Amino acid sequence: MNTPFSAEPPQVMDRGDPHVPASTPVPVPGDPLERPFYDRETRVVARELLGKLLVHRTERGVRIGRIVEVEAYLGAHDKASHSSRGLTPRTRLMFGPPGFAYVYLIYGMYCCMNVVTEGEGHGAAVLIRAVEPVRNLLGPGNGPGRLCRALEIDRSSNGKDLTEGTLTICPGDPAPAGPVVCRPRVGVDYAGVWARRLLRFYLRGNPHVSRP
DNA sequence: TTTCTGATGTTA
DNA sequence: AACATCAGAAAT
Numbered sequence: 001m002n003t004p005f006s007a008e009p010p011q012v013m014d015r016g017d018p019h020v021p022a023s024t025p026v027p028v029p030g031d032p033l034e035r036p037f038y039d040r041e042t043r044v045v046a047r048e049l050l051g052k053l054l055v056h057r058t059e060r061g062v063r064i065g066r067i068v069e070v071e072a073y074l075g076a077h078d079k080a081s082h083s084s085r086g087l088t089p090r091t092r093l094m095f096g097p098p099g100f101a102y103v104y105l106i107y108g109m110y111c112c113m114n115v116v117t118e119g120e121g122h123g124a125a126v127l128i129r130a131v132e133p134v135r136n137l138l139g140p141g142n143g144p145g146r147l148c149r150a151l152e153i154d155r156s157s158n159g160k161d162l163t164e165g166t167l168t169i170c171p172g173d174p175a176p177a178g179p180v181v182c183r184p185r186v187g188v189d190y191a192g193v194w195a196r197r198l199l200r201f202y203l204r205g206n207p208h209v210s211r212p
Numbered sequence: 213t214t215t216c217t218g219a220t221g222t223t224a
Numbered sequence: 225a226a227c228a229t230c231a232g233a234a235a236t
Contacts, residue, residue, distance in 0.1 A: 086224095106229060108227090190227090
């Protein structure tokens with residue numbers, strides 16, 4: 001039973017933190033990003049996701065994080081991408097249409113959330129690596145495992161349509177997110193030349209990035 | 213400060 | 225056996 005988002009207080013929301021006054025202004029979510037946003041070149045989608053709001057409606061309230069760090073996984077030719085192993089039960093969502101969540105278990109105890117990009121069959125996605133707490137998070141959001149824990153995202157969200165429903169990404173503040181830093185992706189040293197590509201993007205100076 | 217290791221389970 | 229991780233301990 002989800003409370004419609006329109007029932008949330010307008011314009012100004014509390015951060016879900018007792019030490020922060022409820023009147024503290026934070027970005028207003030707005031309507032979820034639509035399919036065409038995701039149906040573009042993965043690096044463009046990745047960079048434009050910075051500053052957007054990841055919104056999860058749970059039974060214990062709406063949890064919101066502002067995306068501050070992402071990684072692009074370009075497709076089946078990208079040796080660092082799960083899709084480079086081909087279409088398997090696990091990777092089938094990466095090969096599906098854009099705008100859906102690909103959530104997987106890693107190291108037995110954490111989840112990572114991706115958003116599928118580009119056309120069906122491409123196998124591309126963007127990994128969300130860090131969020132800045134906005135509302136009602138369960139702990140810090142600096143890291144792909146931590147942010148899933150903080151937003152209560154697990155494998156039950158695998159395959160969810162991000163353009164509608166309980167897990168969405170919304171525009172937030174219409175102002176530009178700020179300067180973007182490009183770095184190699186984390187933890188993909190096995191991927192040869194692909195490990196060196198600058199496909200990790202984060203907001204310069206943001207304290208909630210997983211590593212500076 | 214950096215480096216290591218244990219927890220934990222799916223994957224191909 | 226490896227893994228798109230994290231927390232805490234050990235080493236430097």
